[in-house]
Amino acid sequence: MYSLNSPAHKVNFLQRIKNFFGIAVGSEDYESAITSDIYKHIVAEVPLLISAKDRAGKYTMANQSFCDLLGMPAELIIGKNDIEIGLFLNPDQIINADLQVFETGQKKHIPLEPYTDRYGTLFWFKTTKSPLFNEKGEFNEILIVSTDITERLDKEQRLSKSELRYKSIFENNYSGIIVVDQDLNIINKNKAFNKLIEIDQRLLNKDDLKKYLFEEDRNDLIDLMVGLVSRNYEYFDLNLVLNTKGGNKVDTICFVRGLYDEHEGFNEAVVTFQDITKEIRNLKELEESEKRFRVIVENASEALMLLDFDSKLYIDTNKSAEILFGYEHNELLDQHLGELSPINQANGRNSKELAGDYMQQALKGKNVVYEWIARRKDGKLIPCEVRLVRLPFKNRSIIRTSVVDITERKKAEHLLTLEKQKIQEANNELVDVNHRLENQTNQLQEFAYIASHNLRSPAGNIRALLDFYQSDPTAENFNLLLTKLDVVSIDLMDTINDLAEVVKIKNEISQEIVSVSLQKVIDKTKDSLSEVFKAKKAKVIVNLEQLQTILASKTYVESIILNLMSNALKYSKEDIAPIIKISAELNGDWLEIIFKDNGLGINLNKFGNKIFGLRKTFHRKKDSRGLGLFITRAQVEAMGGSISVESEPLKGCTFIIKLPKKIIDD
Amino acid sequence: MIELVAIVDDDDIFQFTTKVKLEKMGLAKDVKIFNDGEEIFDYLEAASLNDVPNVLLLDINMPIVDGWDFLDLYANLASDKQNKISIYMISSSINPVDVEKAKKHEHIIDYITKPIKESDMLRIFK
Numbered sequence: 124m125y126s127l128n129s130p131a132h133k134v135n136f137l138q139r140i141k142n143f144f145g146i147a148v149g150s151e152d153y154e155s156a157i158t159s160d161i162y163k164h165i166v167a168e169v170p171l172l173i174s175a176k177d178r179a180g181k182y183t184m185a186n187q188s189f190c191d192l193l194g195m196p197a198e199l200i201i202g203k204n205d206i207e208i209g210l211f212l213n214p215d216q217i218i219n220a221d222l223q224v225f226e227t228g229q230k231k232h233i234p235l236e237p238y239t240d241r242y243g244t245l246f247w248f249k250t251t252k253s254p255l256f257n258e259k260g261e262f263n264e265i266l267i268v269s270t271d272i273t274e275r276l277d278k279e280q281r282l283s284k285s286e287l288r289y290k291s292i293f294e295n296n297y298s299g300i301i302v303v304d305q306d307l308n309i310i311n312k313n314k315a316f317n318k319l320i321e322i323d324q325r326l327l328n329k330d331d332l333k334k335y336l337f338e339e340d341r342n343d344l345i346d347l348m349v350g351l352v353s354r355n356y357e358y359f360d361l362n363l364v365l366n367t368k369g370g371n372k373v374d375t376i377c378f379v380r381g382l383y384d385e386h387e388g389f390n391e392a393v394v395t396f397q398d399i400t401k402e403i404r405n406l407k408e409l410e411e412s413e414k415r416f417r418v419i420v421e422n423a424s425e426a427l428m429l430l431d432f433d434s435k436l437y438i439d440t441n442k443s444a445e446i447l448f449g450y451e452h453n454e455l456l457d458q459h460l461g462e463l464s465p466i467n468q469a470n471g472r473n474s475k476e477l478a479g480d481y482m483q484q485a486l487k488g489k490n491v492v493y494e495w496i497a498r499r500k501d502g503k504l505i506p507c508e509v510r511l512v513r514l515p516f517k518n519r520s521i522i523r524t525s526v527v528d529i530t531e532r533k534k535a536e537h538l539l540t541l542e543k544q545k546i547q548e549a550n551n552e553l554v555d556v557n558h559r560l561e562n563q564t565n566q567l568q569e570f571a572y573i574a575s576h577n578l579r580s581p582a583g584n585i586r587a588l589l590d591f592y593q594s595d596p597t598a599e600n601f602n603l604l605l606t607k608l609d610v611v612s613i614d615l616m617d618t619i620n621d622l623a624e625v626v627k628i629k630n631e632i633s634q635e636i637v638s639v640s641l642q643k644v645i646d647k648t649k650d651s652l653s654e655v656f657k658a659k660k661a662k663v664i665v666n667l668e669q670l671q672t673i674l675a676s677k678t679y680v681e682s683i684i685l686n687l688m689s690n691a692l693k694y695s696k697e698d699i700a701p702i703i704k705i706s707a708e709l710n711g712d713w714l715e716i717i718f719k720d721n722g723l724g725i726n727l728n729k730f731g732n733k734i735f736g737l738r739k740t741f742h743r744k745k746d747s748r749g750l751g752l753f754i755t756r757a758q759v760e761a762m763g764g765s766i767s768v769e770s771e772p773l774k775g776c777t778f779i780i781k782l783p784k785k786i787i788d789d
Numbered sequence: 790m791i792e793l794v795a796i797v798d799d800d801d802i803f804q805f806t807t808k809v810k811l812e813k814m815g816l817a818k819d820v821k822i823f824n825d826g827e828e829i830f831d832y833l834e835a836a837s838l839n840d841v842p843n844v845l846l847l848d849i850n851m852p853i854v855d856g857w858d859f860l861d862l863y864a865n866l867a868s869d870k871q872n873k874i875s876i877y878m879i880s881s882s883i884n885p886v887d888v889e890k891a892k893k894h895e896h897i898i899d900y901i902t903k904p905i906k907e908s909d910m911l912r913i914f915k
Contacts, residue, residue, distance in 0.1 A: 575882075576880070580881045588802065611802055
């Protein structure tokens with residue numbers, strides 16, 4: 124084993140270095156030219172890491188760079204193996220590599236060797252291990268030379284990272300991207316471009332962009348490239364239509380970016396294509412739909428206008444609007460809001476102001492509907508129904524106005540109201556008639572029973588009297604028969620007449636309406652009852668004021684007054700002269716005629732309204748058939764009025780007849 | 790033969806012919822006439838049990854107190870008197886309301902329409 128400091132060793136070593144460097148330098152004359160000091164200097168100073176190990180793996184030599192890297196002086200390295208030094212992560216790998224060289228006697232090249240220093244910094248080395256041969260061709264040491272490639276590796280990694288990123292963007296972009304030279308030959312292209320052009324991905328790259336363009340676009344692009352290449356500008360964009368391999372047309376927006384070398388100028392250009400066929404199609408569809416919409420609007424039966432609220436001008440109108448307002452299309456466009464109306468609306472408000480209010484509501488997003496009076500060019504006023512809706516324009520206030528002439532509708536509405544009124548009136552009448560019919564039916568029923576009853580009595584009596592005579596036909600009985608038959612027959616006749624009277628009144632066979640003087644009728648009745656008046660010393664006090672004459676049936680009035688007066692006389696107190704007070708007064712909608720007597724009165728608690736019923740008598744008077752007041756009531760009601768009574772026993776009766784005031788003749 | 794019959798009706802022809810018939814047919818010993826419900830009720834109240842009639846023919850339509858009103862008053866009559874009297878309602882009315890009312894009334898034996906048939910007479914008085 125040669126010691127490092129032995130001259131032989133030194134010579135050998137230097138010789139070997141010489142050889143080593145001689146080969147590197149490539150000079151045959153190196154032996155003379157280079158001294159051992161220079162070698163030492165080279166070995167010491169060179170930035171390579173140089174070391175040597177023996178077969179036991181222990182270091183026999185280490186240069187300055189190597190010591191610097193390890194951070195240890197040479198004395199501490201030499202004589203130790205890697206494990207003892209303890210600064211390598213993977214000593215086994217190193218030792219194996221050493222052994223390989225010792226065994227094979229061949230140089231070994233290790234492209235990548237990691238090393239971590241005491242501070243934890245990772246280094247990468249490119250290492251060569253070679254046997255150090257002596258003259259005899261033997262070796263017991265290996266020479267290890269390492270180059271620090273950490274920085275380079277880093278750069279490479281970083282570059283490859285960014286390259287990867289770039290590649291990824293390029294490859295996977297949705298937009299077609301190509302790289303072209305100044306003649307528009309395609310140097311590189313991505314998947315998306317192939318798809319755009321409809322080319323199979325697997326085909327070779329070499330391609331010419333000009334192939335896929337139409338003449339006009341091609342010329343435009345070529346012109347623009349000139350300026351790009353000469354760096355008048357570094358980028359531009361334009362609309363291009365690509366003609367695909369499949370013969371289809373693709374609308375694109377194309378963005379071209381020049382890439383320049385600092386010294387050589389234009390290098391290549393990156394061209395990005397954005398497919399806008401969809402957008403173009405949407406635009407076309409929009410145009411189509413707008414056209415359709417136009418047709419609809421133009422042909423709408425209602426007047427349609429678009430109002431720009433900011434300028435208060437109508438910016439668009441349809442045919443129906445022209446017809447409604449009587450203006451030409453362009454004349455309408457000159458009109459401002461509110462000018463197609465009279466100054467004021469029906470409610471007195473100023474048209475412009477009110478229209479403005481409605482428009483404001485519409486702007487808030489409400490659907491506004493209202494009636495309006497519009498004014499045509501010729502000045503004619505038209506009732507209309509107006510509908511407003513705001514149209515969705517971003518920065519403008521556009522309101523769609525629809526106007527419909529509702530003259531006919533208003534007429535129809537009015538007629539409908541009239542009809543409804545008529546129906547309501549007819550209905551009310553029907554209800555009235557119904558009531559009256561019901562009343563009449565009831566009364567008729569009641570009357571039927573009463574009539575049959577009232578006729579049966581005298582009829583039964585006639586039968587009974589005849590039976591009586593037949594069972595014992597004496598002369599005396601015959602006289603009795605005659606006398607009593609007389610009474611009954613009179614009774615019967617009167618009953619029949621009364622019933623007939625009631626029927627007549629009930630049938631409302633129209634009585635002739637004439638002007639009747641109440642005073643005159645009272646006087647006439649007094650005359651007809653003059654004997655009774657005289658006998659009883661009766662008196663009549665009349666107080667009619669202005670209500671002397673009424674328009675009524677003379678017959679009825681005479682009958683009523685006669686009945687009331689004769690009742691008053693009939694039911695007078697025994698010894699007291701009957702006084703009958705007749706007065707008349709206007710009370711609201713009614714004319715009240717009041718008959719007050721001072722006779723026997725009636726116990727109303729007991730008899731109530733039975734007094735006006737049929738066949739009702741309340742006193743033991745032989746000549747009362749009980750029909751009188753029934754007839755009187757029927758007659759009063761036939762005149763459209765009502766009759767009521769107030770009375771207490773022995774305090775006389777007050778009859779109140781109410782008649783509708785229109786009956787008064789003035 | 791019935792001891793005492795009361796005819797309560799304001800129609801004097803009816804009073805006359807009925808009384809005569811009863812006497813002729815020998816159906817009643819004594820017949821009393823009343824013109825209205827008030828008259829008969831006053832009589833019944835004042836009378837001794839002996840003088841209370843066995844049969845009472847009651848008309849509906851009478852002044853002052855009619856047939857129905859009388860029956861309201863009748864309810865207050867002493868029960869021993871009530872037990873003696875058989876009341877028959879007689880009327881020319883064929884109003885089903887009256888007929889129904891009479892037939893349901895607790896104090897009325899039967900309702901008979903005028904003119905009274907002989908068969909009815911026999912039925913009532915035998």
